[in-house]
Amino acid sequence: MNQSYKKSVVIIGGGPAGLGTALMLAKRGWQDITVIEQRPSADYYEPDKSFSYQIDGRGQKLTDFLEITSKLADLSVPNTDFYFTLIQKDGTRKTTKLPIADSKRKTAYWLPRASFVQLLYQEIQQHWQDTIQILFNTECVEIQQIRENLKIITQSQAQEKQTWIPTLIVGGDGLNSIVRQTLHQMSDQSNSFEMQKFPSPSSGLKYKVLTLPPQFPLSEQEGDVAQSTMAYGIRSSFKGRKKAISLGLLPFKNPHTPRTANIITYPDHQIWQLETKEEVKQFFKQAFPQLPLEKIISTEEIARFTSSGGGTFPIPQYCSGLYQIWGKPENNQGTAVILLGDAVHCFPPDIGQGVNSALEDIYIFQEILAETQDNLSQALPRYQNLRQPDIKALIRLVQISYPWQYNQDTLRKRLWSINFFLRLLLNRLLPFLFNPHSFLLIQNHELSYSEILDKSNRTTQVLSMLGGLAILTLLLKLLN
Numbered sequence: 413m414n415q416s417y418k419k420s421v422v423i424i425g426g427g428p429a430g431l432g433t434a435l436m437l438a439k440r441g442w443q444d445i446t447v448i449e450q451r452p453s454a455d456y457y458e459p460d461k462s463f464s465y466q467i468d469g470r471g472q473k474l475t476d477f478l479e480i481t482s483k484l485a486d487l488s489v490p491n492t493d494f495y496f497t498l499i500q501k502d503g504t505r506k507t508t509k510l511p512i513a514d515s516k517r518k519t520a521y522w523l524p525r526a527s528f529v530q531l532l533y534q535e536i537q538q539h540w541q542d543t544i545q546i547l548f549n550t551e552c553v554e555i556q557q558i559r560e561n562l563k564i565i566t567q568s569q570a571q572e573k574q575t576w577i578p579t580l581i582v583g584g585d586g587l588n589s590i591v592r593q594t595l596h597q598m599s600d601q602s603n604s605f606e607m608q609k610f611p612s613p614s615s616g617l618k619y620k621v622l623t624l625p626p627q628f629p630l631s632e633q634e635g636d637v638a639q640s641t642m643a644y645g646i647r648s649s650f651k652g653r654k655k656a657i658s659l660g661l662l663p664f665k666n667p668h669t670p671r672t673a674n675i676i677t678y679p680d681h682q683i684w685q686l687e688t689k690e691e692v693k694q695f696f697k698q699a700f701p702q703l704p705l706e707k708i709i710s711t712e713e714i715a716r717f718t719s720s721g722g723g724t725f726p727i728p729q730y731c732s733g734l735y736q737i738w739g740k741p742e743n744n745q746g747t748a749v750i751l752l753g754d755a756v757h758c759f760p761p762d763i764g765q766g767v768n769s770a771l772e773d774i775y776i777f778q779e780i781l782a783e784t785q786d787n788l789s790q791a792l793p794r795y796q797n798l799r800q801p802d803i804k805a806l807i808r809l810v811q812i813s814y815p816w817q818y819n820q821d822t823l824r825k826r827l828w829s830i831n832f833f834l835r836l837l838l839n840r841l842l843p844f845l846f847n848p849h850s851f852l853l854i855q856n857h858e859l860s861y862s863e864i865l866d867k868s869n870r871t872t873q874v875l876s877m878l879g880g881l882a883i884l885t886l887l888l889k890l891l892n
């Protein structure tokens with residue numbers, strides 16, 4: 413087999429999709445892999461992007477292939493040990509263990525984004541230094557077509573420009589992917605590389621992250637401190653959609669890592685209208701009388717929080733084109749481009765599938781590379797045919813599974829709970845007729861997103877038919 417073409421890869425983006433793909437290709441024997449990342453380092457701490465990932469069985473298909481799942485487990489809090497403490501406005505607390513609905517499900521691991529990206533980076537440093545080079549502080553600024561090749565232009569922080577003409581370009585550069593946008597501009601009339609957007613009640617919600625000390629005090633009582641491996645929900649004393657607020661903290665394995673408290677609300681919430689650090693300080697003081705805030709939030713953190721722009725949950729979206737080929741890259745004449753992760757599917761974090769779907773993209777790409785002996789002209793169309801229906805189903809699942817979890821609307825959240833528990837109960841009683849709610853089915857990594865959506869839709873149809881029959885029977889009884 414001619415292996416000479418298994419080289420010269422440029423990956424734009426050093427997030428989970430970019431570094432995961434670099435490791436996967438290196439493991440498959442590819443050479444000369446370069447990752448271009450605009451951030452200064454793998455574990456670079458950005459307060460408003462310091463969310464946690466839950467790497468489930470789906471994401472672990474890739475970490476198993478890369479043989480790093482045990483290292484992942486060492487850095488994480490397993491979902492089997494996930495404890496959540498709810499702290500009410502009067503300081504009363506209740507701790508519950510996350511129920512495990514399916515005991516056969518693979519253990520999932522919680523860890524901060526920066527720790528996961530750092531794990532992938534260290535793996536490269538330890539085992540693949542001769543094969544993979546990572547250029548931090550370097551941005552891909554342009555991609556040009558030159559006959560049957562694409563030329564990548566990068567710029568370092570010192571304004572130095574470099575050009576690359578690789579065999580394979582991987583767009584792992586997230587939501588605002590320059591790779592996808594360039595493909596869109598190059599594909600004149602088709603809209604294959606344009607993001608198609610679908611509404612969701614959680615998109616548009618605004619978020620900011622408060623950084624708290626690692627084991628911050630929960631009260632004035634000595635020794636009463638937050639445990640790093642515990643998740644917390646801290647409710648405010650305020651009422652009403654525009655004033656009530658909640659701090660959400662996910663568990664960290666490392667007891668020395670600063671805690672991050674997410675604040676997620678509608679964009680017209682009062683907290684986003686506050687302009688000075690004094691106003692913000694006063695707001696928190698009134699909102700959380702149950703906490704010794706002076707000891708928890710430093711003046712510098714209040715100032716940073718006030719001036720931070722925060723972020724907004726994206727609209728669920730995907731593009732149907734996942735690849736493009738110029739020439740014959742397997743003969744070293746031409747360039748192939750593949751898009752993975754957020755570059756092709758992006759959505760709010762409701763179902764925790766952002767990172768898992770990105771890792772599954774890479775795993776499926778690797779399976780197809782194995783089937784086609786790394787022949788890109790065969791592998792990429794096959795990848796698109798196989799993955800496209802699942803991406804479409806994933807975006808629909810995001811819309812329907814749990815968009816009301818951010819306390820936006822009490823009634824809608826209650827209706828969601830009724831629907832969830834009704835399906836769970838019916839599934840336990842009549843498993844051949846009813847499936848559990850899609851929010852639970854997603855946790856079964858052996859089902860594809862398309863299979864999960866089919867199961868969910870079938871149960872919806874049966875429930876609608878039974879509901880229709882019940883109404884009809886009631887009407888007939890009334891008429892009689």
Ligand SMILES: Cc1cc2nc3c(=O)[nH]c(=O)nc-3n(C[C@H](O)[C@H](O)[C@H](O)COP(=O)(O)OP(=O)(O)OC[C@H]3O[C@@H](n4cnc5c(N)ncnc54)[C@H](O)[C@@H]3O)c2cc1C
Binds near residue numbers: 424588589
């Ligand atoms: C607030 C929030 C909470 C989230 N919570 C969760 C969660 O709980 N669970 C979950 O699974 N997912 C969550 N996600 C989604 C998750 O972050 C993404 O799905 C995941 O990171 C996708 O990985 P990626 O590598 O495709 O993209 P990204 O993580 O976005 O990485 C892209 C990388 O490309 C780099 N880059 C971009 N453009 C260029 C360029 N031109 N040149 C060089 N480098 C470039 C970026 O700096 C970045 O490092 C959340 C997202 C948000 C916004």
